[in-house]
Amino acid sequence: MATETATSIKKLPSLSGLNHRRNPLDENPFFHPSDGFYINPSDVILSQVTYDLSAQSQPRFAYHRAGPRQEIMYEPSAVKAAIVTCGGLCPGMNTVIRELVVGLWELYDVKEIYGIPAGYRGFYSMEAVKLNPKIVHDWHKKGGTVLATSRGGFHLNKIVDAIQLNGYNQVYIIGGDGTMRGAVEIFKEVSRRKLEVGITGIPKTVDNDVGIIDRSFGFQTAVEMAQQAISAAHVEAESAVNGIGLVKLMGRSTGHIALHATLSSRDVDCCLIPEMDFYLEGKGGLFEFLEKRLKERGHAVLVVAEGAGQDMIPRNDSQKQERDESGNLVFLDVGAWFKSVLKEWWEREHPDELFTVKYIDPTYMIRAVPANATDNLYCTLLAHSAIHGVMAGYTGFVSGPINGNYAYIPLEEVAQAKNEVNTNDHKWAWVRSVTTQPDFESKF
Ligand SMILES: Nc1ncnc2c1ncn2[C@@H]1O[C@H](COP(=O)(O)OP(=O)(O)O)[C@@H](O)[C@H]1O
Numbered sequence: 374m375a376t377e378t379a380t381s382i383k384k385l386p387s388l389s390g391l392n393h394r395r396n397p398l399d400e401n402p403f404f405h406p407s408d409g410f411y412i413n414p415s416d417v418i419l420s421q422v423t424y425d426l427s428a429q430s431q432p433r434f435a436y437h438r439a440g441p442r443q444e445i446m447y448e449p450s451a452v453k454a455a456i457v458t459c460g461g462l463c464p465g466m467n468t469v470i471r472e473l474v475v476g477l478w479e480l481y482d483v484k485e486i487y488g489i490p491a492g493y494r495g496f497y498s499m500e501a502v503k504l505n506p507k508i509v510h511d512w513h514k515k516g517g518t519v520l521a522t523s524r525g526g527f528h529l530n531k532i533v534d535a536i537q538l539n540g541y542n543q544v545y546i547i548g549g550d551g552t553m554r555g556a557v558e559i560f561k562e563v564s565r566r567k568l569e570v571g572i573t574g575i576p577k578t579v580d581n582d583v584g585i586i587d588r589s590f591g592f593q594t595a596v597e598m599a600q601q602a603i604s605a606a607h608v609e610a611e612s613a614v615n616g617i618g619l620v621k622l623m624g625r626s627t628g629h630i631a632l633h634a635t636l637s638s639r640d641v642d643c644c645l646i647p648e649m650d651f652y653l654e655g656k657g658g659l660f661e662f663l664e665k666r667l668k669e670r671g672h673a674v675l676v677v678a679e680g681a682g683q684d685m686i687p688r689n690d691s692q693k694q695e696r697d698e699s700g701n702l703v704f705l706d707v708g709a710w711f712k713s714v715l716k717e718w719w720e721r722e723h724p725d726e727l728f729t730v731k732y733i734d735p736t737y738m739i740r741a742v743p744a745n746a747t748d749n750l751y752c753t754l755l756a757h758s759a760i761h762g763v764m765a766g767y768t769g770f771v772s773g774p775i776n777g778n779y780a781y782i783p784l785e786e787v788a789q790a791k792n793e794v795n796t797n798d799h800k801w802a803w804v805r806s807v808t809t810q811p812d813f814e815s816k817f
């Protein structure tokens with residue numbers, strides 16, 4: 374039997390030069406803080422909820438639980454908050470902005486709230502927009518980000534100079550893995566300059582590739598949209614003779630959208646993701662599988678995440694080098710490539726038989742929509758958790774759900790963590806059993 378083990382808390386940086394005061398929620402007519410309303414610094418969320426009781430004792434880690442603190446560190450009238458959105462779009466970005474503005478205003482009586490336009494570059498190259506609840510009241514119904522976003526433009530000193538010059542003392546940074554790495558640098562530079570500025574990251578990624586947290590906001594909405602594309606591909610494939618419905622879904626380095634859409638749709642015959650190598654020709658390859666499926670059922674649906682098979686697509690020298698403004702390698706269109714290799718294969722093997730590939734690329738449709746109800750609620754809780762944490766004086770942290778409870782996680786840990794599909798776990802085995810696709814193991 375395991376012996377009791379001590380739990381170590383993932384400590385958070387906090388601002389030291391500010392003064393404690395009672396939380397104004399005490400006086401808020403909509404709140405009657407009773408016992409348990411405020412979260413103690415000793416309230417934690419365990420990083421892991423599954424344990425093998427027969428195993429040797431394992432170290433346990435815990436994160437501070439998110440939520441309002443009895444004492445806060447800012448005089449609300451002295452707060453000047455900045456909100457910025459960076460990277461690609463994700464359903465729910467506008468909801469997070471809206472709830473940051475409304476939450477700061479209504480919960481803590483903060484009136485100086487600014488939107489930074491167009492991502493990190495907006496700090497030093499554009500005029501900030503003053504926000505209030507009236508301006509943002511219906512933003513949760515809109516896709517995209519009203520503040521606009523961009524890639525690249527990360528100039529650390531220019532950004533921190535702008536924070537200092539404008540007197541922002543709370544900075545809310547909404548973005549993905551790249552944005553979080555930038556936020557770590559901002560946090561470190563702000564600390565180096567000894568500025569009393571609370572820096573918090575709110576992880577945004579339609580790909581669900583940020584680690585530690587249960588899932589990222591907008592992901593569920595994206596999966597729902599992806600399913601619609603799969604249904605259309607299925608109809609097209611079923612209505613053709615030897616029809617293949619091919620759907621490319623987002624997922625630069627992770628295949629979560631493809632995996633979840635496959636599992637929920639059940640119309641998919643094969644799902645290819647970046648975490649798994651595959652091959653086309655020969656025994657155990659994709660063509661052999663498709664051939665069999667077409668013979669048995671007359672049609673097949675193929676879902677491919679954008680990052681899958683990138684090393685199989687021929688690239689010229691300039692394509693090998695091409696990067697976006699943020700430094701991410703520019704991917705070639707795996708869907709278009711698949712369409713052409715499938716056609717070549719069929720013409721070679723069955724030149725006299727009908728064959729159709731209908732390729733659907735819903736890339737921007739799945740991320741440009743407003744968040745669904747579940748994601749909207751999630752965005753609200755994330756925004757409020759972030760506000761409570763910053764008001765309490767924490768800095769260099771990210772809010773997010775861990776095992777269903779909201780926690781404060783050190784920013785640096787989130788920036789380093791990845792959330793890849795584990796092709797050895799039960800979920801991926803379920804994908805394989807639903808699709809009966811090959812495991813492509815014989816070659817690798
Ligand atoms: N390693 C890094 N250090 C500092 N800033 C970064 C880093 N990676 C990306 N960024 C900046 O973060 C922003 C968003 O990054 P990007 O990769 O485009 O999107 P995402 O944050 O959604 O992954 C860009 O302004 C980019 O310049």
Ligand SMILES: O=P(O)(O)OC[C@H]1O[C@](O)(COP(=O)(O)O)[C@@H](O)[C@@H]1O
Pocket residue numbers: 459460461462549550551577578579580623624625679697
């Ligand atoms: O065309 P864009 O705007 O560069 O976006 C495409 C990328 O956005 C993503 O959804 C990832 O975006 P983020 O890095 O912003 O999370 C990838 O799946 C895709 O490669």
Ligand SMILES: [Mg+2]
Pocket residue numbers: 460549550551
């Ligand atoms: Mg990214």
